[in-house]
Amino acid sequence: MEPVIKVSNLVQKIGRQILFNGLSFEVLPGESFGVFGLRGAGKTTLLHILAGVDRFKSGQVEVLGYNIKKSEKFKRDLGLVTQEKSLFLDMTVVENLDFMAALKKSSRSDVYQMIERYALKDLLAEPVILLAMGSFQRLSLACAMLNRPKLLIADEIIKDFDLYSRNLILRELRQFQAEGGTCVFGFSNIDFCEQLSKVGWLENGKLKVYEPESARAEWHRQIKLYAEQSDSHYV
Numbered sequence: 001m002e003p004v005i006k007v008s009n010l011v012q013k014i015g016r017q018i019l020f021n022g023l024s025f026e027v028l029p030g031e032s033f034g035v036f037g038l039r040g041a042g043k044t045t046l047l048h049i050l051a052g053v054d055r056f057k058s059g060q061v062e063v064l065g066y067n068i069k070k071s072e073k074f075k076r077d078l079g080l081v082t083q084e085k086s087l088f089l090d091m092t093v094v095e096n097l098d099f100m101a102a103l104k105k106s107s108r109s110d111v112y113q114m115i116e117r118y119a120l121k122d123l124l125a126e127p128v129i130l131l132a133m134g135s136f137q138r139l140s141l142a143c144a145m146l147n148r149p150k151l152l153i154a155d156e157i158i159k160d161f162d163l164y165s166r167n168l169i170l171r172e173l174r175q176f177q178a179e180g181g182t183c184v185f186g187f188s189n190i191d192f193c194e195q196l197s198k199v200g201w202l203e204n205g206k207l208k209v210y211e212p213e214s215a216r217a218e219w220h221r222q223i224k225l226y227a228e229q230s231d232s233h234y235v
């Protein structure tokens with residue numbers, strides 16, 4: 001099975017800081033790969049490299065069969081949800097969908113399907129800036145899915161928002177994977193492990209791959225160790 005993502009010896013520097021010191025890993029078709037790490041570990045930077053947004057210092061990155069330094073064709077089959085608000089805030093919901101659909105050469109029926117699937121019908125005339133966080137995230141994912149991608153890259157897709165939006169988004173992600181889609185998520189809440197098939201843990205410039213349950217166990221081990229060390233300072 002050819003990997004959807006193949007990263008070999010990836011090095012990234014920001015100023016003098018070495019953020020990635022030779023990362024190598026693969027993501028297989030249909031996998032749900034979560035990139036985990038503490039604040040500033042480089043989750044967003046790694047996702048942006050995989051999406052072809054950020055340049056990188058050295059190493060090789062292949063996405064959907066393309067060396068991303070040589071070809072941008074992989075972007076046709078990519079859906080992206082970034083961490084910061086990445087819709088047009090001063091346009092309405094339907095204007096965002098229409099504009100994204102035009103860029104991605106999606107059909108009218110794709111737009112209608114997204115409106116239906118992401119329960120956006122009653123929000124079409126709303127300016128995006130007025131949307132509640134859950135609705136905003138439903139629209140972000142709908143826009144990312146307009147081109148029927150093979151690979152979804154999404155940074156902190158589940159946030160602290162309403163349960164309806166959370167359940168709808170998780171349902172759609174499961175459906176996407178059931179149809180053969182591959183996902184890469186950036187996440188910082190360990191409970192998100194439930195949604196994943198693999199976890200890539202970023203720490204000190206390296207990435208270690210865990211089964212989700214082992215990542216959760218490692219997180220709780222570190223928390224316990226940290227609490228014990230903090231307690232011993234006060235003895």
Ligand SMILES: Nc1ncnc2c1ncn2[C@@H]1O[C@H](COP(=O)(O)OP(=O)(O)OP(=O)(O)O)[C@@H](O)[C@H]1O
Pocket residue numbers: 014019037038039040041042043044045046188
């Ligand atoms: N454009 C930039 N200029 C300078 N420093 C940057 C830039 N982008 C990222 N950094 C630094 O690189 C490091 C990694 O940032 P990144 O946002 O990728 O981490 P993260 O794991 O996603 O963090 P968070 O959980 O806070 O989102 C941080 O130290 C950040 O300050």
